[in-house]
Every structure is written in structure tokens, then in C-alpha cells.
Amino acid sequence: xxxxxGALLVLLPVIAxxxxxxxxxxxxxxxxxxxxxxxxxxYLLAHAPDVAITEASIGAALVTFVYVLAIRRTGRxxxxxxxxxxxxxxxxxxxxxxxxxxxxxxxxxxxxxxxxRLVSREDVVAAVAQGEADIGGGGLVAGGxxxxxxxxxxxxxxAVFRVSRAGQRDVEQRSDELAxxxxxxxxxxxxxxxxxxVSLDLARFVCVSRLDLSGYVVNRLPGECDYTFILPSGRxxxxxxxxxxxxxxxxxxxxxxxxxxxxx
Amino acid sequence: MRRFSMPFAVWATLFVTLFxxxxxxxxxxxxxxxxxxxxxxxxxxYDTGAxxxxxxxxxxxxxYDTLLEVLVFSVAVLGVHFYLGPRGVEEQVEGxxxxxxxxxSAGLLLPVIVVLGIHLVLFGHxxxxxxxxxxxxxxxxxxxCAVALGAEAVGRRFHETFLERIEWGILLSxxxxxxxxxxxxRLPLTDVLPQGQVGSLVSSGSIVLYNVLIGLKVFIGTWVIxxxxxxxxxxx
Amino acid sequence: xxxxxxxTVAIILFGIGLLGLILRRDLVIxxxxxxxxxSSTILCLVSLNARPDxxxxxxxxNGLGAMVDPLPHALVLSAIVINFAILALALVFVMLLVERYxxxxxxxxxxxxxxxxxx
Numbered sequence: 001x002x003x004x005x006g007a008l009l010v011l012l013p014v015i016a017x018x019x020x021x022x023x024x025x026x027x028x029x030x031x032x033x034x035x036x037x038x039x040x041x042x043y044l045l046a047h048a049p050d051v052a053i054t055e056a057s058i059g060a061a062l063v064t065f066v067y068v069l070a071i072r073r074t075g076r077x078x079x080x081x082x083x084x085x086x087x088x089x090x091x092x093x094x095x096x097x098x099x100x101x102x103x104x105x106x107x108x109x110x111x112x113x114x115x116x117r118l119v120s121r122e123d124v125v126a127a128v129a130q131g132e133a134d135i136g137g138g139g140l141v142a143g144g145x146x147x148x149x150x151x152x153x154x155x156x157x158x159a160v161f162r163v164s165r166a167g168q169r170d171v172e173q174r175s176d177e178l179a180x181x182x183x184x185x186x187x188x189x190x191x192x193x194x195x196x197x198v199s200l201d202l203a204r205f206v207c208v209s210r211l212d213l214s215g216y217v218v219n220r221l222p223g224e225c226d227y228t229f230i231l232p233s234g235r236x237x238x239x240x241x242x243x244x245x246x247x248x249x250x251x252x253x254x255x256x257x258x259x260x261x262x263x264x
Numbered sequence: 265m266r267r268f269s270m271p272f273a274v275w276a277t278l279f280v281t282l283f284x285x286x287x288x289x290x291x292x293x294x295x296x297x298x299x300x301x302x303x304x305x306x307x308x309x310y311d312t313g314a315x316x317x318x319x320x321x322x323x324x325x326x327x328y329d330t331l332l333e334v335l336v337f338s339v340a341v342l343g344v345h346f347y348l349g350p351r352g353v354e355e356q357v358e359g360x361x362x363x364x365x366x367x368x369s370a371g372l373l374l375p376v377i378v379v380l381g382i383h384l385v386l387f388g389h390x391x392x393x394x395x396x397x398x399x400x401x402x403x404x405x406x407x408x409c410a411v412a413l414g415a416e417a418v419g420r421r422f423h424e425t426f427l428e429r430i431e432w433g434i435l436l437s438x439x440x441x442x443x444x445x446x447x448x449x450r451l452p453l454t455d456v457l458p459q460g461q462v463g464s465l466v467s468s469g470s471i472v473l474y475n476v477l478i479g480l481k482v483f484i485g486t487w488v489i490x491x492x493x494x495x496x497x498x499x500x
Numbered sequence: 501x502x503x504x505x506x507x508t509v510a511i512i513l514f515g516i517g518l519l520g521l522i523l524r525r526d527l528v529i530x531x532x533x534x535x536x537x538x539s540s541t542i543l544c545l546v547s548l549n550a551r552p553d554x555x556x557x558x559x560x561x562n563g564l565g566a567m568v569d570p571l572p573h574a575l576v577l578s579a580i581v582i583n584f585a586i587l588a589l590a591l592v593f594v595m596l597l598v599e600r601y602x603x604x605x606x607x608x609x610x611x612x613x614x615x616x617x618x619x
Contacts, residue, residue: 002552009509016513016536020520025528025604032532039539046506046550047557047568049392050318050577051542053384057400058584062486063535065407066584069493070591071528276522284515288508317557317567321574333578340585347592391558396581482581489588496595 005045008038025071033064077112079103080119080127081138085207087227087262088138090118098156098262099137099229102255106245128230134238136230150239156227156259319389323471330474331442334481338435341485348492370412377405385479386472395475399482406487415494423491427484434481441473506547513540527594527604531587538583545572 015038019031036059043052081088081099088097095116107114119127121138128136191211209218231239249255322330385398410418517540520533549569557570594604601609 005552006504009504009506012509013512013516016516020516020524020529020533020536025526028529028532032535035536036539039543042506042543043546046547047555048546048550048573049556049558050316050394050397051546051573051580053392053397054400054577054580055539055542057397057404058580059539061404062400062407062490062584063587066489066493066588066591067528067532069490069497070595072497273523277519280515280519280522283518284511287511291507291511315558317570318573318577321570322577326574329575330578333582337582337585340582340589343589344592347589347596392556394577396577400581400584485585489585493588493591 005042008042008045011038012042026068029064029067029071033060036060036063077103077107077110077114077135078133079114079116079135079137080124080133081116081136082121082124083118084138088116088118096262098258101258101262102246102249103135103137103229105249106242109245110241125230128232130232134231134235135242140228140230150231150233150235151228156255158227315390316388316392316394318392319394319471319475323389323394323474324469327442327474330478331438334435334438334478337482337485341488344489344492348496351496366412370408374405374408377408378402381405381479381483385475388475388479389471395478396482398475399479400486402479402483403486403490406483407490410490410494415491419491419495423487427487430480431484431488434477434484438474438477438481441470441477506550507544510540510544510547513537513543525606527597527606527609530606531590531594534590535583535587542576542580545576548572 012035015031015035019028019035022028022031036055039059040052040056043049043055083089084097084099087099088095090096095118100116103116104114117133118138124136124138124140127133229242231242246255249258381398381402383398384393384401385395388394388398406418406422514537517533517536520536521530524530524533549572551568555567557567557573597609598604601612603609
């Protein structure tokens, strides 16, 4: 009896230290539930049955339950992006697509709520550079977003296609950078048969290629580039976590399955 | 303990260790005292008629403390009701999907838990237990029910129809029971029912009534807390 | 009993809880540490007069051995339940704060409050 009680008493501070040094809140809560249970055992061995019953039922069952109810998603992950069919698209009242699925999983992994805002391309870079949003997406290509933002390592290789047509150029490249968000302008121009000279990344090109492209010249520009997400500069920690999460997705094959679901 | 300036963490640890060491060595604890307090166990049991000495103390000799502690409990539950009440029901979170396993096991476990709770409350003056433990165990049984059936259904059936109405009535009846001896010509806070033989179910005066009322009060209070937490979260 | 008795462990646990309360920045972990301090106080009260060879404080009808002192048990029994209710109330406040500021970090909440008051 004394040995058992001594062993339990030695175990108590160990579990307490373990509980208070956990990084995840859920682990700390469950460790404190275990602590309450062992404390109830100590009370039982100290011949206090009333106290043991009360401590066990309250500390192990109710307190754990109430904490778990309270640590519901306690933060927000704000994502801005441009609407790109296949990657980030509206599905009725909600948003879907490959990037949305990746970012929703990442938000669940962090324990945050996901909030997605669909804006135009320049606003994406501006919002992320100012730190108003946590992550920027929407078919952004690595190296094409300018200074002031961090990029994760590319998660999906893509190619750049150049669609051009001789004649007047009604829709032109807005700058020297690649793949833009003026997909609606491009599709309108293709439908209308106007002149065009744009570079598009794969997802946008897939969307445009469903239209009738006779009369247009399509070149695939050499070189590889990747889709990426951008983050405000200074958030290295989240950049690391997002990169690690994307690598985990790629290694487990989940990324390929998701690409198969959304982009083909 | 991350991202704190190192000197602060070191100083804090040093200070707390020093404080604990001081208390440990200055507080000369030699073990329990051999002689008991002025309270003899025998006289305690036969005076109050309760075999469970702990019940005898907190429901007969120090009843005043227990009444005010029940009041503190009620105020805390009232606070939860007040702050989480005005919020409407949150939008539905995807909860645990309706699982056959949970339902079946809840169906098996629920009678056991409820019977254990009632036993702890009713026999609180004879064996370990009492109003507080029994109420909490019964509330965790209701919690199991809410996990298995969904908080909405249980809330609608129990909370709004039945529990909410008797919540404050029970507190009132506890206070009335404490003052009832006045009607019989005794001092308040003493026994109303006769004390039977020590160790049997019918004994120890109004300790049984107090146990039942406090058990109900703790049961309802705990359920109210859990109900509002679940409502605030959306679903379990 | 020697060195390893409930009172010593209770004081050590109190120190651990106090350190956790000071050094962790997450509000929920601070509340957990506060609960730990509660539990350590109750452990100290229960084991101040706890005998290794005692008997539970129930009149078993077979005579009275050296019974454990029932007074701390009575004091502590309702304290445990009330601690739970007050912990629930504290969690309500934490939840409301988190809804407002979208973080459980106490330092960031302080900064946001200072910024709001400064405006």
C-alpha cells in the first residue's frame, strides 16, 4: 500500500510537468485528465473514498470534456486568391478546388477557421504584402509575385503557355510577369475572336482550351515553373509549417489524388 | 515557455523554487498527529445518526458552509447562463457522425451510470458518496446521452421542458428545508426527520433529504453548463 | 512516512502550477495550471492528517479503528465541485475573449486591447 501510494505520488509531478509543457492544447488537456485520475487513486489509497469518487468523476470526465468543448477553433486563417477554375473556384455558396482543399486541410491541421476571399490578382499581392491576409493563392507561379512576399516551395509543377494571334492586340500582357488573373477578359476575347497575346499557366490554359481556339497560336514556353502560395514577409514560421505540410501531402500521395480529382 | 526572454524565465523559476523550498523546509511536517481532534468518531456517528462521518460533518454539523457553497455553485452556473445565453445557436459544425457503436455502448452504459448516481445520492449517509458525487455522476450520464443522441435532442426534451423549471425551485427548497425546523420549535439548520438506527437506510434525520436536493441541484447545474457550452460550439 | 508524503508533493505541484501560470502564454494552459494549483491545495488538505494504517471514515459497525480524520474530507468535497463550476465560468470568459480577438495568446490580446484603448 505504501509502495503503491509512493509510486503514484512520484508520478504526479512528472505528469504535471508533461502536461504544462505540451505545445498542443489538446495534449495538455488530456494529460491533466490523466493527472486527475492518478490523483483520485492517491486519494483512494489515503482512505478518502468520498473525495476519490468526486475527484475522479469531475477531474477526469467533466473538466476534460468542458475544456475540449472550449478549445474549438480559436483563430482564423485568412486566404485571398483569384478565382481559377480547378484550383480555387466558387461552388454555389462555398469555395472549392485543389488549392481550397489543400488550404482547408492545413487550417484543420493548425486548428484554425478557414476564410477565403476572392479578389483580383493585384489585390492578392497587395493584401499579402501588407499582412492583411495570411496566405495568398489562386494559381500563383513561383517567382512571379515580386518582392515583399515569401513563397513556399512549389507544390505542383506547371507549364506556361503563350496564346497569341496575329493582328490587333486587344488583350495584352499587363506586365512582364507571368500568369495573370484576368481570365475572364481572356475568355471573352477568345470567344469574341479578338487579338490576344498572353501567357497563361496550366489551369487557366485548361480553362481557355475548352473554348474554340482556331486561329490562335499556342506555344508552350520552355522551362519549368511551379505553383506556389505566398505569405507576408516575416512569417517564416508559417512558411515552414506550410512547406512541411505540402511535402507531407506529396509524400503520402494525397496530393496526386487531389490533383486527379480537381484538375483532370 | 517559448519565446520568453531567457532572464525572465530563469528568474521566475528561481523565485518559485526558492519559495517552494522555503515552504517545504519551514513547514515542519512530521506526519499525522496520533491523538485525534476533540471530535470523537463515536460521538459524531451516534449524535447525528449517520454512518458516513463525512456526510455527518458537512450536512449536519457544518451545514451552513454547505448551504453557502451551493449558493456559490448556483451563482457560477448563473454566470455561465448569463454570458453564453444571449448568443444564438452557432452554425452547425460537422459533429461526430451518427455512429452505431456510440449509440449501442451508450445504451449499455447509461443504466449503469444512472443507477450508480442514484445509489451515491440515496445511500450517501451510509457509504461513501453524497449529494455532490452523485449529482456529478448522474450529470456525466446525461452527458453520455447527449453525445450519443445529439445535444439538440436532449436539450429540447430535458432542458427546456423540465430542468429549467425546477432549477431555482430546488435551491429554494434547500433553503426552506434549512429553516423548516423553526416550524417544529427547534433551531434552524437542525434535523427535521427522526434519526433512526445508525447504518440503515432510514437514519440520520434530514441528511437524506439534503443529499437528494443537493444531488439534484448539482445535476441540473452541471447539465446547464454543458448544455450552454455545447450550444456555443455548435455541436459536439 | 518520510520525505515522500502528500504534503511535500502538494507543495511541489503548487510550484509547478505557479511556474506554468507565469511562463506559458496560452490562456487555456494558464487555466489548466490554475486547476493544478487547486488540486495541489486539496491534496495538501487531505493528506495533512492521513494515516497509512488508518481506515476510511465510515462506521462499519465492527468497532472503531484508528479512523482517518473526516474533517478535511468534508471541507474539500464541495470545494472540488465548486472549483469545476468556477473553472467553467472562467472558460466562458476565455471563449468570449477568443471570439473577439481570434487568438489565445495573452500577449497579443494585451497588445490588441492597448491598441484599441489608445485609439
